[in-house]
Amino acid sequence: MNKRFRLFFIVIVLFFMNRTTFSQAKYSELAVTGRGNLNLVGTTHKLQKEVFEAFNEMKKEAFKDGISIQIVSAYRSFNRQNEIWDRKYTTYISEGYLPPQAIEKIIEYSTIPGTSRHHWGTDIDIIDSIQKAPNKLLNEENYSIGGSYLNLKIWMDNNAERFGFYLVYDDNPLRNGFKFEPWHYSFMAISKPMLNGFLEIDLYKLILNVNLKGNAFLTKEFLDSYLINNILDINPKLK
Numbered sequence: 001m002n003k004r005f006r007l008f009f010i011v012i013v014l015f016f017m018n019r020t021t022f023s024q025a026k027y028s029e030l031a032v033t034g035r036g037n038l039n040l041v042g043t044t045h046k047l048q049k050e051v052f053e054a055f056n057e058m059k060k061e062a063f064k065d066g067i068s069i070q071i072v073s074a075y076r077s078f079n080r081q082n083e084i085w086d087r088k089y090t091t092y093i094s095e096g097y098l099p100p101q102a103i104e105k106i107i108e109y110s111t112i113p114g115t116s117r118h119h120w121g122t123d124i125d126i127i128d129s130i131q132k133a134p135n136k137l138l139n140e141e142n143y144s145i146g147g148s149y150l151n152l153k154i155w156m157d158n159n160a161e162r163f164g165f166y167l168v169y170d171d172n173p174l175r176n177g178f179k180f181e182p183w184h185y186s187f188m189a190i191s192k193p194m195l196n197g198f199l200e201i202d203l204y205k206l207i208l209n210v211n212l213k214g215n216a217f218l219t220k221e222f223l224d225s226y227l228i229n230n231i232l233d234i235n236p237k238l239k
Ligand SMILES: [Zn+2]
Pocket: 073, 118, 123, 124, 125, 184
């Protein structure tokens, strides 16, 4: 190989190496655990650009049918999830729960920081803002017969997948882990590869090295079963 050709060859190799690093950056350990930079868009509730655009399309269509889809939660950082976790943990402990019980109570609805799908900028919790707001917005009863958000639920059952959004924690009675969340949808095209990126990380090591209340009780065995029951026992279309 002559010198010029060798130089050319090196430049080409570096170019492709850089491209691979760049295209995978979105799914780095930091990105999938809410500590990276995802180039989010939106004001109060932030999402990845593609998700934001698909959501707005869906919102526009729903509005024609008299439903005003409103996001109440979208992207959440690791630090925010950490605050939620610590607050709930402190409350349960002060109510007399032992640490393992307090953790079980928290994970009925909340995730361990670093493991929330809300870290990805692909997942949303939604209500119908045309309806009078009930006391507790994200309550299963609101989305069932007689509830304020039943029309939203029916509309989403019929249309959400057309826009790329899928229910994560469905009402399949055989499902373990998080309870039925008729308000939580995920943009499959991006959340699926992000889930795969998440499954690559060493969760035990991560939990051990963060400042999280009760983390001494999040043993390797506990986290292994949490992964199977909570993270992976979801709508099969999202895996
Ligand atoms: Zn949610």
